[in-house]
Amino acid sequence: xxxxxxxxxxxxxxxxxxxxxxxxxxxxxxxxxxxxxxxxxxxxxxxxxxxxxxxxxxxxxxxxxxxxxxxxxxxxxxxxxxxxxxxxxxxxxxxxxxxxxxxxxxxxxxxxxxxxxxxxxxxxxxxxxxxxxxxxxxxxxxxxxxxxxxxxxxxxxxxxxxxxxxxxxxxxxxxxxxxxxxxxxxxxxxxxxxxxxxxxxxxxxxxxxxxxxxxxxxxxxxxxxxxxxxxxxxxxxxxxxxxxxxxxxxxxxxxxxxxxxxxxxxxxxxxxxxxxxxxxxxxxxxxxxxxxxxxxxxxxxxxxxxxxxxxxxxxxxxxxxxxxxxxxxxxxxxxxxxxxxxxxxxxxxxxxxxxxxxxxxxxxxxxxxxxxxxxxxxxxxxxxxxxxxxxxxxxxxxxxxxxxxxxxxxxxxxxxxxxxxxxxxxxxxxxxxxxxxxxxxxxxxxxxxxxxxxxxxxxxxxxxxxxxxxxxxxxxxxxxxxxxxxxxxxxxxxxxxxxxxxxxxxxxxxxxxxxxxxxxxxxxxxxxxxxxxxxxxxxxxxxxxxxxxxxxxxxxxxxxxxxxxxxxxxxxxxxxxxxxxxxxxx
Numbered sequence: 001x002x003x004x005x006x007x008x009x010x011x012x013x014x015x016x017x018x019x020x021x022x023x024x025x026x027x028x029x030x031x032x033x034x035x036x037x038x039x040x041x042x043x044x045x046x047x048x049x050x051x052x053x054x055x056x057x058x059x060x061x062x063x064x065x066x067x068x069x070x071x072x073x074x075x076x077x078x079x080x081x082x083x084x085x086x087x088x089x090x091x092x093x094x095x096x097x098x099x100x101x102x103x104x105x106x107x108x109x110x111x112x113x114x115x116x117x118x119x120x121x122x123x124x125x126x127x128x129x130x131x132x133x134x135x136x137x138x139x140x141x142x143x144x145x146x147x148x149x150x151x152x153x154x155x156x157x158x159x160x161x162x163x164x165x166x167x168x169x170x171x172x173x174x175x176x177x178x179x180x181x182x183x184x185x186x187x188x189x190x191x192x193x194x195x196x197x198x199x200x201x202x203x204x205x206x207x208x209x210x211x212x213x214x215x216x217x218x219x220x221x222x223x224x225x226x227x228x229x230x231x232x233x234x235x236x237x238x239x240x241x242x243x244x245x246x247x248x249x250x251x252x253x254x255x256x257x258x259x260x261x262x263x264x265x266x267x268x269x270x271x272x273x274x275x276x277x278x279x280x281x282x283x284x285x286x287x288x289x290x291x292x293x294x295x296x297x298x299x300x301x302x303x304x305x306x307x308x309x310x311x312x313x314x315x316x317x318x319x320x321x322x323x324x325x326x327x328x329x330x331x332x333x334x335x336x337x338x339x340x341x342x343x344x345x346x347x348x349x350x351x352x353x354x355x356x357x358x359x360x361x362x363x364x365x366x367x368x369x370x371x372x373x374x375x376x377x378x379x380x381x382x383x384x385x386x387x388x389x390x391x392x393x394x395x396x397x398x399x400x401x402x403x404x405x406x407x408x409x410x411x412x413x414x415x416x417x418x419x420x421x422x423x424x425x426x427x428x429x430x431x432x433x434x435x436x437x438x439x440x441x442x443x444x445x446x447x448x449x450x451x452x453x454x455x456x457x458x459x460x461x462x463x464x465x466x467x468x469x470x471x472x473x474x475x476x477x478x479x480x481x482x483x484x485x486x487x488x489x490x491x492x493x494x495x496x497x498x499x500x501x502x503x504x505x506x507x508x509x510x511x512x513x514x515x516x517x518x519x520x521x522x523x524x525x526x527x528x529x530x531x532x533x534x535x536x537x538x539x540x541x542x543x544x545x546x547x548x549x550x551x552x553x554x555x556x557x558x559x560x561x562x563x564x565x566x567x568x569x570x571x572x573x574x575x576x577x578x579x580x581x582x583x584x585x586x
Contacts, residue, residue, distance in 0.1 A: 024091055028309070029308045035311040057152055091327040092305075109126050142195055146183070198232050253269060264301045270306070289305065329421070336394060337356065340357060386433070391428065407494050449586035464485075507530065512531060529578060
């Protein structure tokens with residue numbers, strides 16, 4: 001069913017090999033709450049996050065009355081195989097179903113509890129079995145979500161009202177031993193191979209009623225009965241605390257921000273709610289979802305995208321449409337995703353997109369995912385000293401070579417006039433070995449300049465502090481400079497020439513004594529700091545903020561191609577502050 005590549009990351013165990021090759025999966029949030037569609041007796045869910053699967057808790061619905069929602073289900077129409085087919089046609093390699101969510105209701109005929117589908121359908125339905133059979137039929141891995149920490153149904157399960165009353169550990173352990181352990185055992189022995197158990201404790205166990213011993217008991221049960229089943233960190237044990245945890249789960253809709261050497265995953269939605277909500281309308285575009293998938297793979301991560309079917313089994317058109325469009329893109333470009341991994345260059349080095357990588361014997365393929373097709377039809381690629389063997393479009397089955405120029409650590413690729421893909425086009429760059437990289441460079445941008453910021457410098461005399469953007473982004477990111485400071489950047493110039501130099505900063509004093517000097521090669525440009533004043537960030541909103549202004553300082557001549565260092569020396573006057581933003585060379 002799965003063919004494995006070489007380990008895509010160094011801290012991947014044998015169990016998780018299929019997972020790091022698969023990269024893309026489906027999450028299914030479906031249960032009793034699907035019948036409510038975000039409303040109970042005419043009242044909308046009592047939380048602005050609109051997580052429809054929380055309606056039992058949010059709207060304080062009685063345990064038995066909650067089950068009246070099952071009367072809205074069209075059991076003749078509900079077919080879990082359709083969800084699996086949608087996943088397969090969308091290019092997904094595994095499916096994870098909410099077998100028991102926080103409401104405590106099991107989607108199988110559990111012999112442990114009467115709060116399950118077998119006791120409330122006639123003839124009995126077992127959605128877990130139907131989904132498991134469909135996954136096996138269509139060659140997808142089966143994952144099961146099980147809410148172990150939170151259970152609103154069981155007398156001694158955790159719900160957050162117990163933050164008021166508390167619960168004795170021995171009573172919570174009764175829930176654990178009476179429901180959690182035996183139900184997970186049922187799932188492990190009755191439904192064939194389970195590829196993944198996905199738990200949902202979103203904080204560390206030390207902050208909850210659950211003990212580490214209970215979590216180890218649960219994980220031990222899985223290791224005993226299905227030793228190849230992988231387990232996520234929302235079990236309540238971090239990878240750092242327990243290396244036997246197979247992969248890390250990020251926060252809801254949290255994308256990766258750094259390369260990791262262990263397996264990890266983002267759970268994500270197409271709109272906002274996980275369970276179906278009739279007023280969920282903030283749909284992400286297909287391009288946005290593809291960028292999220294690519295971003296994660298470029299950092300060694302997976303992406304699990306959710307569907308929230310209705311009570312008749314239908315998947316909202318806005319979700320299925322986008323997933324099928326992703327599937328068509330993966331039919332052509334999946335080589336750059338499945339079994340691919342991160343490459344060694346900085347994730348934010350290039351402004352045109354992201355890079356994934358595959359090693360095939362001694363050869364290496366880099367996949368350049370171009371989010372923004374350059375207007376001048378030239379793609380600037382920085383950081384690798386080796387000359388590519390060949391560059392071509394992944395859409396081109398004939399692999400017709402694209403022309404390119406390579407010098408030093410800079411490759412400029414000639415692109416066709418028409419972008420080949422309406423979403424994201426992919427270039428393949430082949431090398432005869434794994435290419436060495438030059439780190440800590442500032443890359444040439446799509447429009448041929450160099451943007452030097454506090455985030456991509458290679459040296460500062462004193463530690464710098466970066467103030468992130470604020471006031472809804474109207475105040476940009478900057479570094480305050482209050483004492484003598486020196487910063488340094490490294491660039492590669494691919495041809496001799498002269499570049500203009502601009503600097504952007506904010507200065508709020510009067511009669512400044514501060515001075516800035518930018519130097520490169522044999523040129524030093526001195527700038528007397530000027531007051532930049534205030535501006536209005538948002539019209540008609542009493543929104544007065546510091547103004548950031550750019551100043552042209554002159555030119556620096558680079559006599560030959562090669563590496564150059566660009567230096568900034570800042571000498572603030574006494575009790576003066578310069579809010580430095582960026583330097584621009586072009």
